[in-house]
Amino acid sequence: MLSLKNFALVGVLGSLAAVGHADLQSDFSITSGNPNGVWSYGQISALGGSFTAANVAGTGSVGGATLDSWSFSTTTFPVISKLISGSLIGYNGGDGLISIGEVTMHPGPSNELAAIRYTAPSSGLFDLSGYFGAGDGIGNGASGKVDTYVYKNSTQLWSVLNTPSTHTFSLSAVSLAAGDTIDLIVGFGSDNYIYDSTPVNLTVTPVPEPATIAGLGLALAAFAKRRRK
Numbered sequence: 001m002l003s004l005k006n007f008a009l010v011g012v013l014g015s016l017a018a019v020g021h022a023d024l025q026s027d028f029s030i031t032s033g034n035p036n037g038v039w040s041y042g043q044i045s046a047l048g049g050s051f052t053a054a055n056v057a058g059t060g061s062v063g064g065a066t067l068d069s070w071s072f073s074t075t076t077f078p079v080i081s082k083l084i085s086g087s088l089i090g091y092n093g094g095d096g097l098i099s100i101g102e103v104t105m106h107p108g109p110s111n112e113l114a115a116i117r118y119t120a121p122s123s124g125l126f127d128l129s130g131y132f133g134a135g136d137g138i139g140n141g142a143s144g145k146v147d148t149y150v151y152k153n154s155t156q157l158w159s160v161l162n163t164p165s166t167h168t169f170s171l172s173a174v175s176l177a178a179g180d181t182i183d184l185i186v187g188f189g190s191d192n193y194i195y196d197s198t199p200v201n202l203t204v205t206p207v208p209e210p211a212t213i214a215g216l217g218l219a220l221a222a223f224a225k226r227r228r229k
């Protein structure tokens with residue numbers, strides 16, 4: 001039988017799993033400032049270079065779809081967006097490969113590198129997983145190739161270059177100090193910046209510290225002891 005104590009334990013386990021967890025798509029907002037908590041939306045000057053946060057937030061329509069976006073002006077790229085409603089997009093009349101709720105990155109016409117930054121609020125080990133998707137690179141007669149990267153501070157952790165396809169990444173137990181950054185970066189590849197909408201996600205999940213696991217073990221032991229009484 002599920003007792004109140006069981007419910008309490010389930011609550012403890014649930015909160016342990018949730019502390020420090022971050023999800024780019026779920027957390028995305030244009031109304032909470034930039035940075036928005038652990039997330040910043042903008043561009044970088046070069047690989048390993050300085051980050052500039054986008055300063056223009058707005059909601060707009062493209063081809064019947066509604067997007068919330070961060071950019072540096074309403075008429076230029078790079079842009080970081082989330083598809084709120086409607087089908088398809090692709091800023092140039094894409095082919096519908098972006099789903100509602102997905103965050104997309106688009107580089108600029110001079111290969112300005114679109115960047116989304118996660119800043120670690122505390123130190124620890126973190127599992128990083130996500131993807132760079134084929135937003136409007138396939139099926140529309142355009143190449144739409146992009147360069148995709150994951151960086152920790154100024155060090156490259158992962159990349160796939162000049163690709164029109166979807167690629168996932170999974171980086172286990174990455175050590176971060178408070179203030180360290182993880183950047184998702186998209187450049188325009190070997191062609192140009194047309195048809196380069198790139199759906200992305202990044203989830204950050206803390207790896208439980210040994211002390212946390214030990215603490216949980218003690219809690220479980222205490223719980224078991226109470227049950228035997």
Ligand SMILES: [Ca+2]
Pocket residue numbers: 143144145146187188189190191192193194195196
């Ligand atoms: Ca391109």
